[in-house]
Amino acid sequence: MHDSTENILVTGGAGYIGSHVVRDLGEQGYKPIVYDNLSTGNKDFVLYGDFIKGDLKDTNLITKIIKKYKIKSVIHFAAYIVVEESVNKPIKYYNNNFFNSLNLIKSCIENGVENFVFSSSAAVYGISEEFPVKENSQLNPVNPYGRSKMFTEILLEDISYIYKNFNYIALRYFNVAGADKKLRIGQKYENPTHLITLALKTALGEYESLNIFGTDYNTPDGTAIRDYIHIDDLSNAHILCLNYLKKERKSKVFNCGYGQGYSVLEVLNTTKKVTKVNFKTVNSKKREGDPPILIADSNLIKDKLGWSPKYNDLEFIINSAWEWEKKLKKGE
Ligand SMILES: NC(=O)c1ccc[n+]([C@@H]2O[C@H](COP(=O)([O-])OP(=O)(O)OC[C@H]3O[C@@H](n4cnc5c(N)ncnc54)[C@H](O)[C@@H]3O)[C@@H](O)[C@H]2O)c1
Known part of the structure; x- marks a missing residue:
C-alpha cells in the first residue's frame, strides 16, 4: 500500500x-x-x-x-x-x-x-x-x-x-476488452468500433448484422488476426x-498484449458460443490500413516489471464484456 x-x-x-x-x-x-x-x-x-x-x-x-x-x-x-x-x-x-x-x-x-x-x-x-x-x-x-x-x-x-x-x-x-468484475465500469462508447463490443451488441439485437472486414487475408481462415x-x-x-x-x-x-492472436472468425465463433446467439455476419471488403496480423511481443514488460497477466483466455474476456453489455442493455 x-x-x-x-x-x-x-x-x-x-x-x-x-x-x-x-x-x-x-x-x-x-x-x-x-x-x-x-x-x-x-x-x-x-x-x-x-x-x-x-x-x-x-x-x-x-x-x-x-x-x-x-x-x-x-x-x-x-x-x-x-x-x-x-x-x-x-x-x-x-x-x-x-x-x-x-x-x-x-x-x-x-x-x-x-x-x-x-x-x-x-x-x-x-x-x-x-x-x-x-x-x-x-x-x-x-x-x-x-x-x-x-x-x-x-x-x-x-x-x-x-x-x-x-x-x-x-x-x-x-x-x-472486458469489464470490471463487479460490473461497476466497462466500455460505454457512443459509437463503438471494437470487434468484441460490436459482436456482443449484435447478439443483443442492437445491430442487425456484423461486418467482417476482409476474408481474403493471408491468414489461416482469411480474416485478420489480433491480440486481445x-x-x-x-x-x-x-x-x-x-x-x-x-x-x-x-x-x-x-x-x-498477450502475444496470442485470434482471427475475426475465431472471435465471432467464441462470441456466439458465449452468448448462445447465432447472429448474422456479412462479409465485407478489407478496410484500408488494416494489417493482416497484429500480435504483441510483451516479453519486455514481463521481464522489466514482472507483469504477469491473469486473463489470457478469449472466452473469459468475451464473457466479461458480455456480462457488462447485458447490464448496459437492461439500463441498470
Ligand atoms: N480502447 C482501446 O482498445 C485502446 C487501444 C489502444 C490505445 N488506447 C488509448 O487508451 C486511451 C483511453 O482509451 P479509452 O478506450 O479508455 O477511450 P475513452 O474514450 O473511453 O477515454 C478517453 C477519455 O478521455 C476524455 N477526453 C478526451 N479528450 C479530452 C480532453 N481534451 N480533455 C479532457 N478529457 C478528454 C474522454 O472524456 C474520456 O473519458 C486513449 O489514449 C486511447 O488512444 C485505447
Whole structure:
C-alpha cells in the first residue's frame, strides 16, 4: 500500500481504460485526481479520488491542478480513439492527441512532474511485416490516430532526454476488452468500433448484422488476426509502470498484449458460443490500413516489471464484456 495522500493525476480517467486504472489506483492506496472533459467519459465511472471537469486544452487549469495537488506522477489517457474518424478529421485528432499532450507535458516539466505514463497504441506499428511485433520493430502508422500516438512518443523521448527528472513509459496497448468484475465500469462508447463490443451488441439485437472486414487475408481462415487483452491485466500494467518509474526513474516503451492472436472468425465463433446467439455476419471488403496480423511481443514488460497477466483466455474476456453489455442493455 502507498501513502494515501499521494495524488496521481489521471487525464481521461472517466473513460473506459482510465476508470479501471483509477479503480486500481484507489485500491492500491493512491489518490487519483481525475481530469476529464466527459466528451466520451462518464463521471459515475470514477470510483476513487477527486474529479475535475476540464479540457486538456485549458493549460491554465491543468497547471493549477498540478500545483494544487502537488502532482509528481501523471497517467495520460485523454484522447480521441476512433481510427476511421481520424482519417476524416485529422486536425481534430492532432489537436487533441498531440497538441494537447504537448501542452500537458510542458506544464508537467514546468511544475516538477517526474513520472508520466502514456497510453500509446499498437496503431503505431501500422502494417507490420513482423509478428509478434517488438518494441523496436519499425513504426509505420497508417492513419492520423496512430501517427498522433507515435509523434507523442517521439516528443516524450526528446523531452525526457533533456529534462533528466522527467521519465515516461509509453504503453502500447493491443485490443482491449472486458469489464470490471463487479460490473461497476466497462466500455460505454457512443459509437463503438471494437470487434468484441460490436459482436456482443449484435447478439443483443442492437445491430442487425456484423461486418467482417476482409476474408481474403493471408491468414489461416482469411480474416485478420489480433491480440486481445483483458482490461484488468492492462490496468494492472499501469500500476506496475507507475511504481517502476517512481523507483527506477527510467523511461521505457512497452507493448502490452498477450502475444496470442485470434482471427475475426475465431472471435465471432467464441462470441456466439458465449452468448448462445447465432447472429448474422456479412462479409465485407478489407478496410484500408488494416494489417493482416497484429500480435504483441510483451516479453519486455514481463521481464522489466514482472507483469504477469491473469486473463489470457478469449472466452473469459468475451464473457466479461458480455456480462457488462447485458447490464448496459437492461439500463441498470
Ligand atoms: N480502447 C482501446 O482498445 C485502446 C487501444 C489502444 C490505445 N488506447 C488509448 O487508451 C486511451 C483511453 O482509451 P479509452 O478506450 O479508455 O477511450 P475513452 O474514450 O473511453 O477515454 C478517453 C477519455 O478521455 C476524455 N477526453 C478526451 N479528450 C479530452 C480532453 N481534451 N480533455 C479532457 N478529457 C478528454 C474522454 O472524456 C474520456 O473519458 C486513449 O489514449 C486511447 O488512444 C485505447
